[in-house]
Amino acid sequence: MTATVRVQREDFDLAAEVAALCRGRTDIGAVVTFSGLCRDEAGALAALELEHYPGMAETEISRICREAVARFGLQAATAIHRFGRIAPGENIVLVIAAAPHRQAAFDGANFIMDFLKTSAPFWKKEHRADGSAGEWVSAKDADDAARQQW
Template identity: 75%
Template sequence: MPDEAAHRVDVRIQAHDFDSAAEIAALTAGRADIGAVVTFTGLCRDEGGRLAALELEHYPGMAERAIRAIATEAVARFSLQGILAIHRHGKIAPGGNIVLVVAAAPHRQAAFDGAAFLMDYLKTDAPFWKKEHLKDGGTGEWVSAKDADDAAKARWTSAQ
């Protein structure tokens, strides 16, 4: 089962942008057994007009390994037919894409849960860090981790 789950996982860490519609089409092409596809896209906010960009630093190698491990667990736990995660790095302007998750399953609840589970674990376990670049040219701060993200992850263990 772990091997089979791994085959349903596609993880990409890249600087360039992604096309959500094209990725959904690729994941479902030629498949008549998929009944539900849930996508999540995370975008860069301008934080009330303050930000010129977010710069995402990552730990190459571990970033892909960590997301792949979470995605493989999501496939096994929710019996997903496929899951895709794309996480960008580098400088991203407000309005730009940061992360994409696409989860496919026979029925909607597994697809919703699979996408949410992957995002909740990714936020706290995938080695990425965001630095703010300010519109006024000032040196930005590193974004702090949020307790709410730890709480979001914890709900998947307390629910069992």
Template identity: 80%
Template sequence: MGGVPVTVRVQREDFDLAAEVQALSAGRHDIGAVVTFSGLCRDEAGMLSALELEHYPGMAEAEINRICEEAVTRFGLQAVSAIHRYGKILPGENIVLVVTASPHRQAAFDGANFIMDFLKTSAPFWKKEHAADGIERGWVSAKDEDDSARDRWSKD
């Protein structure tokens, strides 16, 4: 599967969904489906003023890259872009973007889903919550359902 473009970025700045889709499919006539997933910061019914995202520089990029390459092989994707932000992120702002391309829609849907399930459980990022009153609410706990979502990909 060499030659399939996989773009991974870990950055403080926001990203533009349309620009990323455009960059991934520009000049190509072989792509039939593009799926875009973006994850946003929720305010938890007004309780949350911000999320602070910490990451492990170097490993974060490497791990997301490993996950994307696995998805390319497993689903026959034609291109993948994944962007994860770090630093302080306010409610309504983007946190993560995954864009997958394939000849037909199912592979692109499954590939994006697979990448997100593994990204949540094995890419080295940690969220800390800031309450609406400005006080730190502490680190977000890992969820069992995220592990279950990841593990369903290993059942055949």
């Protein structure tokens, strides 16, 4: 089983990542992808600044992917998280889970995202469209609750 994990400044191509994950394989029956994008918050947000802990970010996402693979019997998983300045409409994160059947792929992608949000060392700061000082985004109780359901 392979888990592909990357933490990078540049954008990613969802279709190319799915193709890379499936290349040369005939045993995969289900591929679920999740991508998280930057919202403009009704025009109030100019961009997000994504800070991360280099090294630990990759290690933590890899650990989460390995756990998902073991728990849901995934055949492959990919997780890519961007950092730096990201404008509304741009990609932030991509998760791909592949399995013989759909439920494991859905659950695997969901699990990876729930744990990534609460355990992977990334922090978002807002840049406001009106030029005023932006705030650090607060962690949501709903994200902790989502993780605890597993």
